[in-house]
Amino acid sequence: MSLKSYIVTRALLTIPTVLLLVTIVFLIVRVLPGDPALLHFGKQVNPAALASVKRALGLDVPIYVQYYNYMVGLIHGNLGIAFSNEQPVAPQIISAFPATLELTLGSMMVAVLVGVVLGVRSSRRYGSLEDTVIRTFGVVIYSIPVFFLGLILIAIFAIGFHILPSGGRISTVVPMGGTFFGVHIQTGLYTIDSLLAGNLGEFVDSIKHLILPCTALGLYISAVFLRITRSNMLEALGQEYVTAARARGLKERSVLYGYGLRNGLLPVLTIMGLEFAGLLGGAVLTETTFAWNGIGSYIYNSIINRDYIAIQGAVVFFGVIVAVVSLVVDVLYAYLDPRVRY
Amino acid sequence: MKEERKSRVRPAINFFFTLPRFGTGGKMVVIGLAIVAFLLAMTALAPYMEPHDPTALNVGPHDLPPSWSYPMGTNRLGQDILSRMIAGGSTMMEVAGLSVLICFLVGVPLGLLAGYSRRMIDSPLSLLMDSLYAFPGLVLAIAIAAVLGRGVVNLSIAIAVVYIPTYFRVVRSQVLTLKELPFVEAVKVEGGRTWNILFRQIFPNVLPSIAVIASINVADSVITEAGLTYLGLGVNAAAADWGFDIYYGYQSLLSGAWWTVLFPGLMVVLLAGGFTFIGEGLSEVLNPRLRR
Numbered sequence: 001m002s003l004k005s006y007i008v009t010r011a012l013l014t015i016p017t018v019l020l021l022v023t024i025v026f027l028i029v030r031v032l033p034g035d036p037a038l039l040h041f042g043k044q045v046n047p048a049a050l051a052s053v054k055r056a057l058g059l060d061v062p063i064y065v066q067y068y069n070y071m072v073g074l075i076h077g078n079l080g081i082a083f084s085n086e087q088p089v090a091p092q093i094i095s096a097f098p099a100t101l102e103l104t105l106g107s108m109m110v111a112v113l114v115g116v117v118l119g120v121r122s123s124r125r126y127g128s129l130e131d132t133v134i135r136t137f138g139v140v141i142y143s144i145p146v147f148f149l150g151l152i153l154i155a156i157f158a159i160g161f162h163i164l165p166s167g168g169r170i171s172t173v174v175p176m177g178g179t180f181f182g183v184h185i186q187t188g189l190y191t192i193d194s195l196l197a198g199n200l201g202e203f204v205d206s207i208k209h210l211i212l213p214c215t216a217l218g219l220y221i222s223a224v225f226l227r228i229t230r231s232n233m234l235e236a237l238g239q240e241y242v243t244a245a246r247a248r249g250l251k252e253r254s255v256l257y258g259y260g261l262r263n264g265l266l267p268v269l270t271i272m273g274l275e276f277a278g279l280l281g282g283a284v285l286t287e288t289t290f291a292w293n294g295i296g297s298y299i300y301n302s303i304i305n306r307d308y309i310a311i312q313g314a315v316v317f318f319g320v321i322v323a324v325v326s327l328v329v330d331v332l333y334a335y336l337d338p339r340v341r342y
Numbered sequence: 343m344k345e346e347r348k349s350r351v352r353p354a355i356n357f358f359f360t361l362p363r364f365g366t367g368g369k370m371v372v373i374g375l376a377i378v379a380f381l382l383a384m385t386a387l388a389p390y391m392e393p394h395d396p397t398a399l400n401v402g403p404h405d406l407p408p409s410w411s412y413p414m415g416t417n418r419l420g421q422d423i424l425s426r427m428i429a430g431g432s433t434m435m436e437v438a439g440l441s442v443l444i445c446f447l448v449g450v451p452l453g454l455l456a457g458y459s460r461r462m463i464d465s466p467l468s469l470l471m472d473s474l475y476a477f478p479g480l481v482l483a484i485a486i487a488a489v490l491g492r493g494v495v496n497l498s499i500a501i502a503v504v505y506i507p508t509y510f511r512v513v514r515s516q517v518l519t520l521k522e523l524p525f526v527e528a529v530k531v532e533g534g535r536t537w538n539i540l541f542r543q544i545f546p547n548v549l550p551s552i553a554v555i556a557s558i559n560v561a562d563s564v565i566t567e568a569g570l571t572y573l574g575l576g577v578n579a580a581a582a583d584w585g586f587d588i589y590y591g592y593q594s595l596l597s598g599a600w601w602t603v604l605f606p607g608l609m610v611v612l613l614a615g616g617f618t619f620i621g622e623g624l625s626e627v628l629n630p631r632l633r634r
Contacts, residue, residue: 020473028485132366139370139622143561143615145568148588148607155600166596274476281480285569289592299481303488303573315485318478326476 006334014327021319026070029312030063057081057309079313084305089313093295097317098188099169100294103217103286104279106210108272110218111279115225116261116268122226123233123264124256134226142223146282150216150289157212167291170206175199213290217282221275228271232264239263266337273329277322367626374557374619381613385431392425396582401425405599415601417587418594423601427609430582434613437498437577438563442556444502449509450552454540456510457517468514475507480569487575494577501566505559512555516548550628558621561614568610584609 054060057080058069073080079089122134158166165171175193179185186193191210194202236242237260245255287296295314302310384391394401400420408415414423452471456464474482486500520526526543534543570576571585584606591602 016469017473017476020470021477024473025482025485028489127366135366135622139618140611140615143565143611143618145565145572145588145607145610145614147569147572148603148610151588151592151595151603151607155595155603159596159598159600277476277478281478284480284484285572288573299484300573303484303575306488308489311485311488315481318481322476322478 003335003338007331010327010330010334014323018320018323021323022071022074022316023067025312025315025319026067029308030066057083074316079316080309082302082307082310082313084302084307084310089310092298092310093314093317095188096293096295096298098294099292100280100283100287100296102169102189102191102210103213103292103294104276104283106214107217107221107279107282107286108276110214111221111225111275112268112272114219114222116229116265118222119226119229120233120256120261122230123237123260126234135230138223138226141219144220145285146216146220147285147289149220150213150286153212153216154289164212165209166212167289169209169292170202171209172202172205175202175206213286213292216289217279217286220282221279224271224275224278225268228268229264232267233260236260236264266333269329269333269336273326276325277318280318280322365626367623370619370623371627372623374616374621374623377612377616377619381431381609381616382435384428385435388429388432392422392428394422394425396421396425396429398422405594405597405602407599408601414605415599417591417602418599423587423605426582426587427584427605430584430587430606431609431613433494433577433581433583434564434567434585434610436494437501437567438560440494440498441501441505441563442560444498445505445509445559446552446556448502449506450513450545450548452506453510453513454517454545454548457514458521458536458540458544464514467510471507471510474503475511477504479504480566483566483570484573484575487570492575492577497567497570497575497577500570501563504566505562508555508559509552512551513548516551517544520544520547550624554621554625554628556621557617557624561617561621564610564614564617584613 051060058066061069070080077090079093081087082089082092118134118137122131125131154166157164170190175190175197185196187196190206191203194200194206237256242255242259245259246252250258283294284296284299286292287294288300291297295317299311299314302308302314388396398421401422402412402416402420404416404418404420406412406416406420412422412424414427417423417426452467456467483500483504486503487497490496490500521539521544526539529539529543567576568585568588571583572589574589576583576586576589587606588603588610591599591606594602
């Protein structure tokens with residue numbers, strides 16, 4: 001199969017997955033016991049008012065009509081109207097997305113860095129004290145709820161030493177972005193926007209705000225990378241080409257990185273795709289802990305407001321993001337390792 | 343002579359006592375089991391052990407740091423944190439246990455069925471499970487828990503839905519290999535029923551991998567339960583609960599009372615860590631390929 005046809009096949013396979021996902025979420029919100037509108041507004045509201053709200057939100061028609069309307073809306077990028085502020089859900093989610101993106105990208109960097117470095121060290125000294133210590137670190141970090149890790153970091157670095165902020169994305173006003181080749185660019189990623197505006201102080205400040213949440217979320221995910229890197233390295237180092245390289249008298253360093261890691265890293269890429277889902281889940285808890293105004297906080301507030309349409313919208317959005325990311329990762333993998341195409 | 347006597351001990355107990363001989367993996371299982379046994383015993387015996395009533399208000403001054411009379415300090419309501427730690431594990435353990443049971447009862451039979459049957463059943467089931475598997479687990483659990491409402495059973499269902507695909511995938515992939523093996527073929531040739539082949543021949547061979555998944559899954563359930571409670575979707579705010587105490591201690595932490603968050607957090611880590619140790623160790627003991 002050529003790369004092009006692999007991409008097309010893989011992209012087409014994404015469609016039923018996303019459709020199924022959207023349907024599952026729709027069913028969870030509409031079919032599980034409990035009328036979402038009633039749950040939101042409470043039992044004391046008068047029936048006539050409730051009926052008019054339901055009519056306004058399109059919840060008074062039979063479920064299959066609702067499903068049809070919902071699907072048609074989705075194609076047009078419409079995620080419904082939130083109960084709590086009667087605003088469309090989609091724009092609210094889009095405006096919250098850059099914050100979540102900045103957080104997850106930063107966390108992914110921390111996770112891969114910590115996981116791969118420790119995984120390589122651990123496999124190099126298989127069975128030694130260092131290996132045991134690193135593996136124990138992996139188990140412990142895997143068992144720490146991400147919000148607890150975040151709270152500990154806040155207690156130490158924000159409250160104890162006062163060197164990093166305890167929450168929020170920036171201390172000053174929101175960076176406005178800058179004009180680049182005559183086009184005004186504002187990404188919503190504060191690090192990039194502050195650089196575009198040429199404001200170094202804001203850039204440093206936004207990085208400072210990123211450190212604690214990214215460390216918490218990144219370390220939480222790093223355990224998975226650590227385990228995968230370690231086991232793949234062990235497998236790669238046991239191969240004959242590694243023995244051959246050693247027999248030829250190559251330096252241990254180049255055996256380790258040139259032969260072991262190059263082959264051991266490929267599966268890490270797949271895990272990056274899979275863990276992106278975990279990252280988004282963890283982002284909900286991390287954002288809540290660090291008062292980070294992304295989609296996670298949006299979900300948290302929607303839970304508090306019992307706003308099921310908003311929750312549904314955010315969940316669908318996350319699902320689509322994950323599907324797209326895993327598509328990209330698979331295509332990248334197929335490009336790097338032609339064997340998977342067959 | 344000595345070896346002979348040992349082999350007469352019942353297999354399960356024998357397995358346990360020989361665990362340390364299985365290298366790091368075996369030791370990890372023993373450590374994990376010890377931690378879990380300790381926490382279970384502590385929770386079961388809580389009424390006899392706690393120095394104060396865990397739910398009583400104003401047992402001492404508010405947000406008092408750890409001291410001799412309150413070894414873990416007090417929280418914002420003047421409750422004794424040590425007592426709350428001793429008593430606070432029961433909800434989490436119930437939810438984790440129940441969700442694993444649901445996963446086992448749903449995921450394993452579906453996995454057996456999908457692995458053994460033709461594409462007609464396998465393909466749609468696999469597609470469904472893969473979609474669920476790829477989904478951000480916590481986010482899905484949030485949606486389900488938010489709609490279902492509070493309660494041990496509801497929370498367990500919300501968590502179980504997230505992890506059923508893991509059981510399904512592992513069981514299915516094992517069945518795909520196992521069903522081609524000679525001992526299964528032999529029963530088929532003898533005219534054995536499908537039911538018999540699935541549950542008497544294949545199922546026992548899948549069990550070791552399920553044990554590994556289940557123990558890691560308990561750890562995941564514990565962490566997910568803590569997370570849902572932290573987001574305000576927990577079971578009940580009235581009883582002592584580690585997850586709720588972390589959530590509740592947040593305000594106190596911001597004013598410097600770190601002990602209100604540290605101790606409940608450590609309890610969650612200990613419980614989840616115990617199960618992770620068991621799972622990690624078991625997978626190494628049962629998978630000799632990784633052992634050198």
